[in-house]
Amino acid sequence: MMCKVEVNRIRMRQIILLVWLAFVGVVGSIAITPSVSHAAVELKELYQFRVQVNSQAPRERQQALQEALQATLLKLSGDSQLEGHPLVEQALRNVRDFVVQYGYQQDEQLWLWVQFDQTQVDRLIQQAGSGIWSNLRPQLLVWLVAEDDDLRRQLLGADSEAIVVQQLRNAANRRGLPIQLPLLDLNDSMTVSVIDVWARFMDTINFASARYSPDGIVVARFYRTDPSMITEQQPQRWSGDWTLHIGELRWSGTVRAMDRSELGALVIRDVTDQLAARYRIGSASETLQEWTVTIDQLLRLEATIAAEQLLSSMPAVMDAQLVSYNGRTAQYKLRLQADPARIRQAMDLSKQLQAVTDETEDGDAVFRWVEQP
Template sequence: MRASKIILMGLLLVVGIAFNSLKTASAAVEVQQLYQAQVPVESQAVGERNQALQTALEQTLLKVSGDGQLLAHENVRFALQNVRNYVVQFGYRQVAENLVLWVQFDQAQIDQVIHDAGSGIWSSRRPELLFWLVAEDEQLRRQILGRGDHEPLVEALRETAQQRGLPIKLPLLDLNDSMSISVIDLWARFDDRIQFASSRYDTDGVVVARIYQTDPSSYEQPWMLDWTLQLGSGLRWRGEVLADSPEELGQLLVGEVTQRLSQRFRIDSQVDMAGTWRLQVLNLTSVTEVIQVEQLLQQLPSVHRVQLVEFGQQQGVFELFIQTDPAQIIQALDLSQSLTPMNAEQRSASDLPIYRWSQP
């Protein structure tokens, strides 16, 4: 028993020394400047500035919460009418040929507005998504839209994703892509082909969207987009949007995707608890992998500290010091490509969650 304790203490010492020297093995992307916004303006006139400040606050609330329903709440409408109370600083900048108003909002006050509206905070670590877009024209010809395209829908998707704090990639559509996947594969949503073609982009999830014109006898709006989102190995969503233009489809698509993701992953700002939570991780074959698991757990939202409390036979037990519901931590782990739940379906509330580590 004494020897086991000595071995564990020695391993903890090695972990502590090497912790900062290794690249973090975690999914998702750290989104910067969540509490900042830029809004194009025509001039520096006071009236236009006030309107731009309100627009900037709307964008920031949506970006921080991911909650598209937030803007309808009376507390948010009151905040918009008193927008200057939430501004830390602002200024004008020239971006390319456009004049923009840059605004920095007070984080604590923004979080409080979201809290008072009954919503929650979406962590700055967010899943990066690859978007496969297939558009059908009036002659029923279909094409894949990628990174080099400047179609209104693509530009709107890029701009809205940036405003909403959603990390995205679009395919290169180079020779590798053309050999890996076809329009038919995407339109029919052949999962194996999509997964194979998407693997080179190393993202956390994949969105496949089909764009086409509607039947005027059935729909008032002329454009439709239906989409699916595959996140990790087990999470899948789908939906559809109608619009008057392809550009609006791009905006609505990002709005729906961020709404679904934030509903699952945002931390309820009304939760006020502090405690510990443990999980067991299997298949740890080296000290390096122990450190990588510790780093991944440390970067989860509302995790203040991570401690290795047991290690042996390629298994480790980690204790997390948290300020949230453990269920929220489990949801955040859904984003991990390296930790696979082993007993999620069978375990009771008192059972230790068990995950299997896969080298990233």
């Protein structure tokens, strides 16, 4: 239970925040809740990977190629369960069948760089019962409060060198999840406190997050496990919980580990699993479906071509063809090996496609093209 001093301080902060918001409302129209514009990050080179090696020995090269394929499958699917699938295990034994080219790179360390065959890798993921996560990934802002051994709580930001933050970043990079941590500069310190994040005061957190324009917000808390919860079956001394907010969508979860430094990677694992389960696109159906997509505001021929290329690049889109164009609006016919609703979710994350309406009576979709600077 919070003491009276803490309660009074929180109330005072809320009053100051309300006064500030009222002032902002008078000065100009500024949204205080970060809008989810779905301006997701587009990942590049998803079928390439680098593995640090000690030598160019054949045995070490084979192990590095297997590690690279495992990492590529994880980044493409976001599916933590994929690694143990019999088809994947077989593919790892025959990893060279999936390699297009590889080579060694030397800087301060020696690296094995490898590029995999996209068609074969995609087929492997689909046959293993999973799906491809589009290269459009939501940018997440992570607010993290961690307790130490003395139960002192600290907000960890972008400049933190804590091992738990390093592991969190490494896990996000490995899984293809774009994240950022707050700067915790003067602007942040005037707006949000450790108590605000620990108590998950989302109005305050949303206001502080607006300057970063994220697609979603993760609030994570790390703390010592309640001694009464430690058993022989669950001996982990550290626990964590997290919530993920993307627009109106909400997810939450808990993690446990023997060492606090492991919690960040575990949170990223769970967050990625939840997001990928929503956005990855499977193609278990052997029957191709047709879907019509109309895009407005295509004022240049180059934009019309770019839109067709974007549609063609979506997972499970076997073909995208321009069927009509009137100098402003184009209509495309897509052949899909998946439910159009799954493709629609991936398209909603695009910076260049802005949904205009829900599906028409015929099940078609209408978007507005947004030119990028």
